[in-house]
Amino acid sequence: MADEARQTIVGELDEKHSLHVHSYNxxxxxxxxxxxxxxxxxGPMCPxxxxxxxxxxGRTTFFVDGDEGxxxxxxxxxGPAIAMPDGTHTHxxxxxTSVDDGHSHSFADNTALGPNEIIEDDEDDDDDCPNFAATTNAAVAGATSVAGIAGLSKNNKKCKNHRPEETEK
Incomplete structure (x- = not known):
């Protein structure tokens, strides 16, 4: 394969795999x-x-308790992007969580760092950008620094249909 053709294929793959996302753990x-x-x-970025x-x-890890789990x-x-001094950002x-086995769990953290360049998202993932009140809440929208994240947990709402129907009890 000619180098020019190889560069075109690599360029197309890079473009397809460079959606702006963050890992979390x-x-x-x-x-x-x-x-x-x-x-x-x-999910991909939602302006x-x-x-x-x-x-x-997603779904949490599985907890095993005897014969059940x-x-x-x-x-x-x-929340919105929180700028870091090195030119990256986090969220x-x-x-x-959902209520399962008679209880739920709270969670809170920051995503892994990501670049500040905004890569154009494809239009096939509209489900990842629901119109939630929390995403337009002025307090949440204003938290663009590490100091501004303190009140976010009270403003963040669960997404509609937060779990598939078959898990409802």
């Missing part, structure tokens, strides 16, 4: 004498004012 609080791990990759937010959703669903929107996120 945290633990829930302790409830019912145990906790779960929450980890994954956020919000002069910043952007990300959807953070369970997991929880979570689905929240992050604060917090929320509560």
């Amino acid at each position: 945290t633990e829930t609080d302790v409830a019912d004498e145990h906790q779960h791990v929450i980890m994954g990759v956020s 919000q004012g002069n910043s952007h937010v990300h959807r953070v959703r 369970h997991w929880h669903w979570y689905d929240v929107m992050s 604060y996120f917090s929320g509560e």
